[in-house]
Amino acid sequence: MAQRVTIKSIAEELGVSVASVSRALNGKGEVGPALEKRILQKADELGYIANYSARSLKHQKTNLIGVLVPDTFNPFFAHFVTKIEELLYDSGYEILLSTTRESLEKEREYLEIMVSKNVTGILAAPVDRTGNISIYKRVKAMDIPIVFFDRNVEGLDLSRVNVDNRSAVYKIVRYLYRKGHRRIAFVESVPNTSMGEERLAGYREAIKDFGLSEEFSLERFGLFIENDVKSQAAEILSHRPTALITGNLVITKAFLQALKTLRIKIPQELSLVSFDDIEWLEVTSPPITAFRQPIESLAMNAVALLKREMKNNESNSQIVVVEGELIIRDSVYDLSSEKQGG
Known part of the structure; x- marks a missing residue:
């Protein structure tokens, strides 16, 4: 069985840092043009992007929902995850939970893992408002619905729910x-x-x-x-x-x-x-x-948005803002x- 291509394996092949590979793949312009070109060529050579494309052709439906949060020692995220797990379980879904610890590299790798596990949809609290744009775009292009909660990534037309x-x-x-x-x-x-x-x-x-x-x-x-x-x-x-x-x-x-x-x-x-x-x-x-x-309301709206997009293959994004107290x-x-x- 072929080994899954990761940011780390690309970095090892080129003898550069994981951070440099991540920045180049993010398209954030924080590495030199020559190094960025080498990284992108190596990613193509190793099948990093092709790996995602292959997944998009399978269209394998599962009952697995990817959930991406910064951590679970923050009670807000712990309570949110508990509620969405309950809501999704009642609808016949299981969750694949990953914690990024505010790391763009971990966020990218966990999204890659979720794709490899054929998740049906993803609920995510992104690490950075301008980071990992390219990978979120690629995942969305594979008809995997993504709903952001608490946070969002600028420039992406994706549904989200948060307080004002x-x-x-x-x-x-x-x-x-x-x-x-x-x-x-x-x-x-x-x-x-x-x-x-x-x-x-x-x-x-x-x-x-x-x-x-x-x-x-x-x-x-x-x-x-x-x-x-x-x-x-x-x-x-x-x-x-x-x-x-x-x-x-x-x-x-x-x-x-x-x-x-x-x-x-x-x-x-x-x-x-x-x-x-x-x-x-x-x-x-x-x-x-x-x-x-209102964590319960946030969770209910996030799950409702995701289920709507999974059911109808809905392309129109929706923003839900709930009031706190x-x-x-x-x-x-x-x-x-x-x-x-x-």
Whole structure:
């Protein structure tokens, strides 16, 4: 049996890095023209693209749905996967779950594996808003329906479902502003995702609309659970924000631990709002105000879009935006009443 051609095997043949091969195949222009030409020629020679073309001729239908997420230690994705697995199981489908860990190389390889397993459709939260465009196009060209959730890839006419991230963060800033906060910081985990860019745009728009941009604006990207969160929290606190918006539950948990170590009291010394909600935020001391994404609605819409495209071979993409809810608890200090009293 012939060995499956992968990015890694192409890299080994040419004696170059996996990253260089991935960039060349992505068409992102981040490698030199001569090297890009060598990589594309070798990919053709080894049958990398032909491997996909061969699959498209088989038209083998299975009950397998590919599901691509960044990770499952983020409760949002864990809950989402649980719900779509339940919905798909009830419809006679099984899932092939892969986690990219925010790696374009892993995303490409997992998509390749899904194609080789003859998945009937794919639900994906892409790694990068401009990355791996070519492979998503090739998979779509093989009549494998793809539906994006939470994130999307720009320039691709594919169905997707997500919350209105921009509006959500705008509403959070507005809520904090009405509570008297003028120094509001925003921390998001992953740069270059459509979701992250939309949330950042909402933050910047609100800061500008409420006249806060010149007085104070602090945004940070790239916080991961394995990083030194304590030092990052200390750096942010050195700018003396009165309120902090955390971009997901992984960041929220990390910051709660860091603030406890630094002996920063919530909300007396720092108000906190989490983007994403979970049960344990209700029992922290104090309970944390959070924006709740309707995971069940997101999952139901994503599965419905995919089933529609699988059944009808639907070519017209559809965008579904669902509304979330700001859950008010006790982690935001009311500075407005303090100012009025003073």
